[in-house]
Amino acid sequence: MRAVYAKWRGALRSAWADFVWAAWLGWQIDSNWTDPWLFAVYSIIKPVSSSLILVVMFLVAGRLRDAAGLAYIFAGNAFFIYVSQVLLGVSWTVYVDREEYRTLKYVYLGASRIITYLLGRAFANFGIATMSVAVLMAFGRLVLRMPLRVHDGRWLYGLVVLMLGIAAAAALGLGLAGIMLVTANHGSIISESLAGVLYLLAGVVFPIDVLPSWLQKISLWVPFTYWTEGLRRVLVGTSISQSMARFSDTAILAHLAVQTAAAVVLGLLVYAVSERVMRSRGLIDMLTEH
Amino acid sequence: MPESLDFAIRTVDLKRSYAKVPGHGDVVWALAGVDLAVYPGEVFGVLGPNGAGKTTLIKILSTLLLPTAGRAEVAGYDVVREAFAVRRIINMVSGGEYSGYGILSVRENLWMFSQLYGLTYSEARRRIDRLLAVVDLTSEQHKKVNKLSTGMRQKMNFARGFINYPRVLFLDEPTLGLDVTVSRRLRAFVREWVAEDTTRTVLLTTHYMQEADELCDRVAIIDRGHVLVCDRPAALKEKYHAATLEDVFIGLVGRSLDSGPEEEGAAS
Amino acid sequence: MTDGSMPGVAAGRMTSPGRLAAWWRLIEPNLRAANARAYVRIVGANRELSWLVWDVFLPFLGTAAYVFIYRAINAPPAFTGFVILGGAMTGYWLNTLWSMASQFYWERHTGNLEMFFVAPVSVMSILLGMAVGGMFQTTIRSALTVVLGIVLFHVHFEVYSAAGLLLSFIVTMVALYGLGMMMSSLYLLYGREAWHMSNLLQEPIYLLSGFYFPVRALGPWLAALAGGIPLTFGLDAMRQFLFGPAAMGWLGPWWEVAILGGESAIFLWGARWALDYMARLARQEGRLTLRWQ
Numbered sequence: 001m002r003a004v005y006a007k008w009r010g011a012l013r014s015a016w017a018d019f020v021w022a023a024w025l026g027w028q029i030d031s032n033w034t035d036p037w038l039f040a041v042y043s044i045i046k047p048v049s050s051s052l053i054l055v056v057m058f059l060v061a062g063r064l065r066d067a068a069g070l071a072y073i074f075a076g077n078a079f080f081i082y083v084s085q086v087l088l089g090v091s092w093t094v095y096v097d098r099e100e101y102r103t104l105k106y107v108y109l110g111a112s113r114i115i116t117y118l119l120g121r122a123f124a125n126f127g128i129a130t131m132s133v134a135v136l137m138a139f140g141r142l143v144l145r146m147p148l149r150v151h152d153g154r155w156l157y158g159l160v161v162l163m164l165g166i167a168a169a170a171a172l173g174l175g176l177a178g179i180m181l182v183t184a185n186h187g188s189i190i191s192e193s194l195a196g197v198l199y200l201l202a203g204v205v206f207p208i209d210v211l212p213s214w215l216q217k218i219s220l221w222v223p224f225t226y227w228t229e230g231l232r233r234v235l236v237g238t239s240i241s242q243s244m245a246r247f248s249d250t251a252i253l254a255h256l257a258v259q260t261a262a263a264v265v266l267g268l269l270v271y272a273v274s275e276r277v278m279r280s281r282g283l284i285d286m287l288t289e290h
Numbered sequence: 291m292p293e294s295l296d297f298a299i300r301t302v303d304l305k306r307s308y309a310k311v312p313g314h315g316d317v318v319w320a321l322a323g324v325d326l327a328v329y330p331g332e333v334f335g336v337l338g339p340n341g342a343g344k345t346t347l348i349k350i351l352s353t354l355l356l357p358t359a360g361r362a363e364v365a366g367y368d369v370v371r372e373a374f375a376v377r378r379i380i381n382m383v384s385g386g387e388y389s390g391y392g393i394l395s396v397r398e399n400l401w402m403f404s405q406l407y408g409l410t411y412s413e414a415r416r417r418i419d420r421l422l423a424v425v426d427l428t429s430e431q432h433k434k435v436n437k438l439s440t441g442m443r444q445k446m447n448f449a450r451g452f453i454n455y456p457r458v459l460f461l462d463e464p465t466l467g468l469d470v471t472v473s474r475r476l477r478a479f480v481r482e483w484v485a486e487d488t489t490r491t492v493l494l495t496t497h498y499m500q501e502a503d504e505l506c507d508r509v510a511i512i513d514r515g516h517v518l519v520c521d522r523p524a525a526l527k528e529k530y531h532a533a534t535l536e537d538v539f540i541g542l543v544g545r546s547l548d549s550g551p552e553e554e555g556a557a558s
Numbered sequence: 559m560t561d562g563s564m565p566g567v568a569a570g571r572m573t574s575p576g577r578l579a580a581w582w583r584l585i586e587p588n589l590r591a592a593n594a595r596a597y598v599r600i601v602g603a604n605r606e607l608s609w610l611v612w613d614v615f616l617p618f619l620g621t622a623a624y625v626f627i628y629r630a631i632n633a634p635p636a637f638t639g640f641v642i643l644g645g646a647m648t649g650y651w652l653n654t655l656w657s658m659a660s661q662f663y664w665e666r667h668t669g670n671l672e673m674f675f676v677a678p679v680s681v682m683s684i685l686l687g688m689a690v691g692g693m694f695q696t697t698i699r700s701a702l703t704v705v706l707g708i709v710l711f712h713v714h715f716e717v718y719s720a721a722g723l724l725l726s727f728i729v730t731m732v733a734l735y736g737l738g739m740m741m742s743s744l745y746l747l748y749g750r751e752a753w754h755m756s757n758l759l760q761e762p763i764y765l766l767s768g769f770y771f772p773v774r775a776l777g778p779w780l781a782a783l784a785g786g787i788p789l790t791f792g793l794d795a796m797r798q799f800l801f802g803p804a805a806m807g808w809l810g811p812w813w814e815v816a817i818l819g820g821e822s823a824i825f826l827w828g829a830r831w832a833l834d835y836m837a838r839l840a841r842q843e844g845r846l847t848l849r850w851q
């Protein structure tokens with residue numbers, strides 16, 4: 001019993017060390033081209049621009065007065081940055097390490113667990129996402145005067161929901177990393193595409209009510225649908241989606257938890273299968289630019 | 291018109307420095323005043339350990355890098371002022387390197403490069419057929435390059451260097467990492483190539499003694515950016531009473547060729 | 559062998575047929591190089607059908623999200639058309655950023671960049687080839703996006719002026735790819751820094767150039783600033799030729815076409831100059847090759 005415990009503790013400790021090392025490396029690689037301040041500005045310009053597109057769309061449609069409606073899509077869009085950043089961060093490392101630095105095979109040989117390594121490399125992306133979300137929330141509340149705050153003091157609920165969604169994104173990112181192990185370098189397009197699909201299906205910037213009904217059915221099988229809904233209930237206080245109204249807060253959390261677990265299983269499975277394929281076909285150091 | 295047709299390659303007090311740390315004053319001299327004269331019809335070897343300045347010399351002669359001081363001409367054209375004229379008559383191969391597009395086949399890649407020299411389709415086809423045979427890739431010609439082994443890609447890159455039938459060809463460690471049989475085959479072709487048309491010239495760098503001895507009409511031994519000696523391999527061995535070029539080098543420098551310079555440079 | 563002759567140099571005092579021939583001898587290799595580089599793009603990128611998924615279907619879902627936003631807030635139907643047009647044109651901007659401007663970054667890594675510089679052709683021809691190949695490839699994708707938009711969202715394009723539409727599209731392309739060529743010069747000297755510049759120019763340009771809404775909404779100052787990116791005027795002109803008054807155009811569409819013509823000239827000339835200048839710096843600093851070669 002003690003031996004098992006010690007073994008687990010040792011494994012955890014070494015995984016943690018790998019994670020920290022990879023996170024450090026990821027930060028170095030992401031940010032070493034400029035000074036931290038410029039890097040921070042650079043990192044948030046993209047998400048701020050995307051959010052402003054939504055604001056201008058409201059403006060041209062003459063709906064800028066609808067503060068709750070705008071807050072609804074603004075918050076959804078802001079928090080979705082976590083999903084796209086984590087998906088990208090976990091997966092893209094495979095291409096960068098394989099084709100740009102050509103170090104993937106050494107990482108694969110060296111790091112005790114490549115999964116820990118990939119997650120660690122994405123930590124910088126998690127930080128960037130946090131920073132962007134904070135800036136957007138402040139901007140939305142102070143400049144655009146949207147009713148964005150933690151309503152009714154539901155910090156704990158909001159935090160649990162937030163973390164579950166990030167875990168689901170990391171798991172799917174691992175699945176993507178697996179796919180990237182066996183495919184040509186398409187840049188960030190694969191993870192951006194998946195993020196795009198989820199963006200649409202989860203009703204990040206509109207209530208899923210406007211989707212065709214067959215798409216709505218699929219939406220209910222996407223953890224991020226519940227994730228954005230839960231976050232919005234906390235941050236905007238209300239929800240304008242009729243189809244989601246029938247879920248209680250507890251039901252939202254339960255669905256999210258179960259589907260996140262499923263995402264973890266799926267991500268690990270895809271990764272494991274892909275890794276086998278990669279090894280049998282010897283794709284670890286392929287170069288595929290054109 | 292070229293100033294002088296006597297030399298295929300000529301450098302006069304050629305120097306090149308690199309910043310040790312970009313943006314700081316401290317520099318390394320990769321070439322510290324190199325004088326060379328290579329004649330048409332020669333296979334000329336530049337022999338030296340890692341970091342001696344061989345690649346730097348080739349980059350300057352092939353117009354990819356500007357010298358810091360001094361002069362260099364290829365077939366009478368100045369590599370700085372008449373770079374475009376130089377490019378018409380040269381080509382270059384770096385061993386251990388492979389260019390090209392992974393998603394194209396070997397043949398398509400060679401065709402792509404032939405088009406950089408304006409070859410007609412029929413002429414390109416003829417030359418590609420010949421060169422594929424030379425590097426023994428005829429049966430692999432329709433394979434996509436990203437499915438090839440590194441050795442095969444290197445062979446394709448070697449063939450690429452001849453595609454425009456360059457008057458002056460630069461080979462930077464062309465057999466680096468290739469096996470003995472393949473290396474021998476490629477060396478034989480280099481000889482054949484120059485024998486076929488004596489207006490052609492090959493300048494090749496290497497740190498394999500054997501290669502220089504076997505292949506080159508004359509060699510220059512360089513170390514830390516200086517040319518130490520330059521002559522026919524046999525003459526060098528005789529002059530320094532040495533059995534091999536390696537011994538000539540050790541006699542001159544006091545260390546073996548493979549030891550490399552004290553300050554570690556780039557790999558290769 | 560025929561090599562080693564120097565056409566062009568002695569051409570100055572020839573009779574005019576001779577001059578024409580010499581001129582052609584100078585141009586021909588460049589056209590061949592452009593053609594070959596375009597071939598890599600066209601054949602390479604379409605060899606595997608997976609691009610249908612990655613370059614058409616999945617990006618379309620992102621575009622669809624914007625359609626649904628307008629639907630959710632009950633915007634007029636023409637707005638759906640704006641989004642589809644913007645979605646179709648997104649491909650060209652991404653192509654310019656990632657397959658024109660930053661392409662040299664990859665070419666250097668794969669050792670091709672130095673081969674282009676050792677060869678007796680202008681880098682502009684290589685870039686022209688990339689542009690033609692990229693445009694071809696992107697046009698197929700964009701056309702499919704439009705088709706999907708028409709089928710799935712019943713977008714209705716009026717086409718107020720077919721000639722205007724075609725012309726505005728063509729000048730937009732010339733100006734856009736000219737800009738891409740100019741930006742590519744940065745990659746001769748810089749690596750990751752330039753890459754980050756491209757990355758930074760994605761979403762902010764979607765915003766500033768008005769990919770999903772009439773650019774007039776940004777106000778004249780911002781719109782004028784964004785006008786430096788050819789797609790700003792290009793999209794606005796195309797919207798006006800397609801949707802007429804519903805497009806809420808900024809300047810008259812023909813004015814916008816004229817401005818784009820001017821931008822084409824500036825960017826192409828600028829590209830030539832910048833490439834020459836940066837290539838010289840790159841040769842000085844040894845940046846055309848990887849250090850470890």
Ligand SMILES: Nc1ncnc2c1ncn2[C@@H]1O[C@H](COP(=O)(O)OP(=O)(O)O)[C@@H](O)[C@H]1O
Pocket residue numbers: 308309310318319320338339340341342343344345346347554555556558843844849851
């Ligand atoms: N881009 C560069 N920046 C800084 N130093 C360089 C660069 N390229 C080469 N050097 C240095 O110049 C010297 C000569 O290098 P090189 O010409 O590559 O030698 P060789 O090809 O004989 O091995 C070495 O000390 C090397 O470290």
Ligand SMILES: [Mg+2]
Pocket residue numbers: 341344345346462558851
């Ligand atoms: Mg070298």
